[in-house]
Amino acid sequence: QVQLVESGGGSVQPGGSLRLSCAASGYTYSNSYLAWFRQAPGKKREGVAGINTGNGDTYYADSVKGRFTIAQDDTKNMLYLQMNRLKPEDAGMYYCAAARSIYLYALNWRDWNAYDYRGQGTQVTVSS
DSSP: OOEEEEEOOEEEOTTOOEEEEEEEESOOOTTOEEEEEEEOTTSOOEEEEEEETTTOOEEEOTTTTTTEEEEEETTTTEEEEEEOSOOGGGOEEEEEEEESOOTTHHHHTTOGGGOSEEOOOEEEEEOO
């Protein structure tokens, strides 16, 4: 049974940093499509970052480019999201997701329903 478990969320002040982690059991991240999503109260869920671990290509929402970095560690079978210069609008529940195959990933990495597995989320709060 595949399980994805996020961790690393918390409360930070604007301008601060957090690193989210996503541990997988029953699933290996190599040659896979992985992503981070977030959802703030009253807002639609949005794709934040995606990575094709087969070729290393990464994708980011415009709102986080230059501030967030998605990375995967094969040796630890972990997915990370390094979040720097956090803003209040970055707050929300963050979810990791994984899939073995997503057609035209560059175009579809933001599609929540394209992923086979999703975690339960970790909360990020950004406020002063």
